[in-house]
Amino acid sequence: MRVLITGGAGFIGSHLADVCLKRGDEVYVLDDLSTGSIYNIEYHKDHPDFHYTIDRVQNAAVTAELVDRVDVVYHLAAAVGVRLIIDSPATTVENNLQAAEVLFAAAAKKRKRVLFASTSEVYGLSTDLPFREDGHLVLGSTTKGRWSYACAKAMDEFLALAYFHERRLPVTIVRLFNTVGPRQTGHYGMVVPTLVRQALAGQPITVFGDGTQRRCFAFVKDVAGALAKVMDHRDAPGEIYNIGSTDEISILDLAKRVKALTRSTSEIVTVPYEQAYDEGFEDMPRRIPDVTKSRAHRLPPDDDDRRDHRIGDPVLARPCGIPARARVGTPGGGMMDITTLPYRAEPLFLGVLAVTVLLWIALSLYVVLNRRAHDRRQRRLMEAARDLSDPAVASLPPLERSPAIRRMMSRLSRRELYLMVASTELPPGVSEICAAYATDRVGLDRIADDACVDAERRKWRRIPALFALGKLKAPKAYEVLETAITDPDPDVSNAASVILHRMGDRHAAAILIAALRKGSPPPSRVATHLDQFPLAIHDLIRPVLVDPQPHARQWAASLLARYPDVPGLAVEVAELADDRDPQVRKAALATLGAMTNPVAVPTAQRRLGDPVSYVRSTAIRVLTRHGSVDADEARRQTIASWIAPGLADGTWDVRTAAKESLVQLGPATWRNVAAQLRSPDEFARNSAAEVLQNLGLVDSTIKGFGSGVEPATDAVDAVTRALHAGGPPMARAAAMRSTPESLPVIEGLVASPQLAGVEP
């Protein structure tokens, strides 16, 4: 069936549209949105059977067109609400009358069935309760604007029935009593949405008059259902039906019910009618429909429906579970959707806030108290340690010397106890007590067990246990450490190295050296400890010099630098200077540099031509070491002459080594350096220039000019070449170092013509 609903975007009209669509009808809506809202029907916009037109019913062409298309017309379009009638009386009356005229005329042309929605207002001041459809309509004075609405609606009823009688228009009239439900706007003075909005917003809940006036509220879905159903009856045309609930409630009770259901903190205030509307506003104390006729036709709402719906339920929050959405009017005239939560939000947030604050307080207190406890413990330890210096106390066995310390230690976990035993920062007396206590409480066997365990999560007890074992010099310690040092976990193996170092005896050294040979842990770590070993262990290291693995030989060679005066060592190390592995060669050379044995010099000289750069630079440094302590100047010159070609080496590091070495060998060697100033290699010239600068030759020569003593020609020549090779920065630096009088000298040298045999 095709239906047209005028005012279909309004409150009741949109619900009627829902019912019709659900029923399978094709629905046309005509509404000018003057009091309706597009939101009410937006859900249906994509429905294929739904069409809407935004226009006024007074637009005859549009209305006629739409009426033509449909089978049934529901004329719900009207200006509604007491507020609107009071505010715009003329427009209201005109709209209501004109719209009805146009619509009935259009419908009458094709005899379409029409339902006209009238209102219970037409009963006016009648006191003949319950209001029967055929009862008297008692209107008030025409000076009271309110009755114009009732009158206009009554007129429309007359017109409808007139069309029925004269033109056989099958029209049915329904008189709707107070209806509530979703989508009702409070903007035009509807009571329930207004009350709800006020309650939710925390504003005072206003009740007009004294609140004792009573009304009956029907649920809109039931009303819409009734409207749809009434058109099904054959004898509906020409009839008038009351549609509404018979459950009465006073407005004051309604306000209280709203307040309770919204759990609002608002006050209920009564407002006199004069304030709300104007002087002499009249209101009916009661309005109840007589629904015998509707019931006969089984129109809702009936007893069953009453049971299912409570007044205002869909508008207020439902007590359990799903939050409801409410559409309420806002003061500005718009519509607002409120999602009403099934509970109030404030307690939830306050609860979370309380939890957060408590958590923060707890943590903060913990930080401060933890620290104070720690400080207290430290203080007590220090105090107890002081008492230990008393000779009377010192004579006691360790465990009995300080009950205070013993008490403190009894509170520690095994791991902490081991750490304390191993600590190098405790006062000596305390360490002793710790050691005794640990042995007593835990036992060496247990400590050894803890030190051997392989599980990852026990690692941080294992390592302190190892330390403790080492510190206590337990007999099992060596065995355990030997296993630990080759453990793949770097923390464990490093710890083992440290412990063996601290144990400081030959057995420990042997273990370290064995680990060095093995290559795990990284030899550099082990070597660090061997290098600072408290005993002389060169005899243990020596055999490693001939180990088949290069890394072992390398580190052995390097470590022996600590023993420069052991007889025969230098020769053995020197042999390694020709080893096939360059790292070994380098280490051997470096060690030779520390030794005074004269074999160092020829070995190093041989290695000046080594193919690997870092060996060459090490060789240079070795020669320098020997040369710089040699008193014989001729030997120094010789060494310098060997090193000077290094200034032209292709590798940066070698050149650097050569530069630094030549400076160290002393100013007397400058001639060897100056020879490089004529080299075709630019690097050589630069480096030589830098060396001469660092030797101080440049400065002394320049100063010499100023002092009147003419410097030697070769010196001047060298300095000039150096300044040329060094470029403007060198000249500038020289200038900055010297006195203002020397400036012209420098400039002169720099500007002097190029000397033969050198390209700029």
Next chain:
Amino acid sequence: MNLPFGVVEFLHVAYVICAVYLVLLGVYAVGMLWSAMRESRFRHRQEDVEDYATVLGSRYTIPVSVIAPAFNEVDMAVPAIRSLLGQSYPEFEVIVVDDGSTDDTLATINAAYDLEPRQVFFKNVLVAKPVRTVYRSRIEPRLTVVSKENGGKADALNCGINFARYRYLACVDGDTVFTTDALLKGMALIAKDPARIVGAASLFGVSVEPEAALAAGKTAPMMNRHLLGDFQHLDLLRAFVAYRQAWSRHDCMMCVSGGFGLWRRDVIVESGGFSPEFSCEDIEMTFRVHERLLREKRDYRILSLPSMVAQTEGPKSIRSLVSQRARWQRVVLETLWHYRGMLGRPRYKSVGMLGLPYYLLFEGLSPLFHLLSLVALIVAIVFGLLGWPVYLALVGIMMFATAIPNTLAVLLHDSAYRDYRVRDLAWMMALGPLDLLLYRPILMWAGLRGTWQFLRKEKRWNKFERNQREAQPVAAYAS
């Protein structure tokens, strides 16, 4: 007042977006704090059994070149250099690069260290602005001062690297005062695994007068009761102790701070040196190294340590703080944009899947989320739609919820180091909740400015003005 169309919809959308953001942030924070706790415990346990004495005395200890760029640091240069040269480390050199200072920086250093100009030929591996003069100190052979034309911090670092002779670099700021064991702590970690660890950062404190802490002879960090400085200190403490430790654990440490950063030299040189194209050079270098090494499938690690190694100067006034943080925001956006190819790509492992998304969401875009929530708040107030009790409760929750990571970070640090005074600890606890109300708004404003500057492609590197100090006699620094 009319409710225009869309206001409620906007508020709903804003509410949902902010709620999701906060939930994500909360989840992330909890996860990172958990990781940080475990990493902290691990490092603490390592330190318990570390043998620093041997490292200090060994001739095998890896030598380090410290590079300190300085621009107009007349107040801070000498204390900084003094602290660097006072390191307990066995072998290292200090290269101070004077980036064309216009004040008396060079003269001050000269007065303290008796500099002598020398020509030095250096390896021109990295591109940098021309060098004017090189100085060696007559009294301190480990010090080299390079005076060059102004080119910015990245340029100065590159120049310093050209002069560096050792295999490891420590890139520091010219205004940071170090503890004597800074290099020791940092390099001890690197020495455990020198083949893999290419970069390391460590915690440093922020103070408005860093040299004061050291002048008192203590190496313990102090809170000055200067509100802004203390907030910054706490901020940095939380960042290092809580988040960077967690990132280290997951191999997505995205920022080796320019205040103290240890790098292996070959990695920097291969990457082409620090880039002056970005507003800050430290974070960009970290991103670049990650990107390249992951792409080349190399086995490497970049870590962050929890040890406090230095005190650096923090801006004293809100304006200079805003300018500094705006710059940081700018560089985060610039870097994110430049390295956007890494985002979400499994090839970049945790850097692409964890590190970059964090930076994008919680650093790069966070000012925008804050702005959204602020606008939503204003709209809600204007249209009378704000439920005040709920909103205030929400603010309260956020205040204390952001205070909890602060507290945890302090707890983690203190349980390992026990170096703050107890009253400073209590002060830091109290500052926690105030952080949201007093400090965050400044950061948010700075973040917005930085974002705006980024969008306008500004590249100013305005160092904040040095904090004014009361006249202090130079004798106070004499050691």
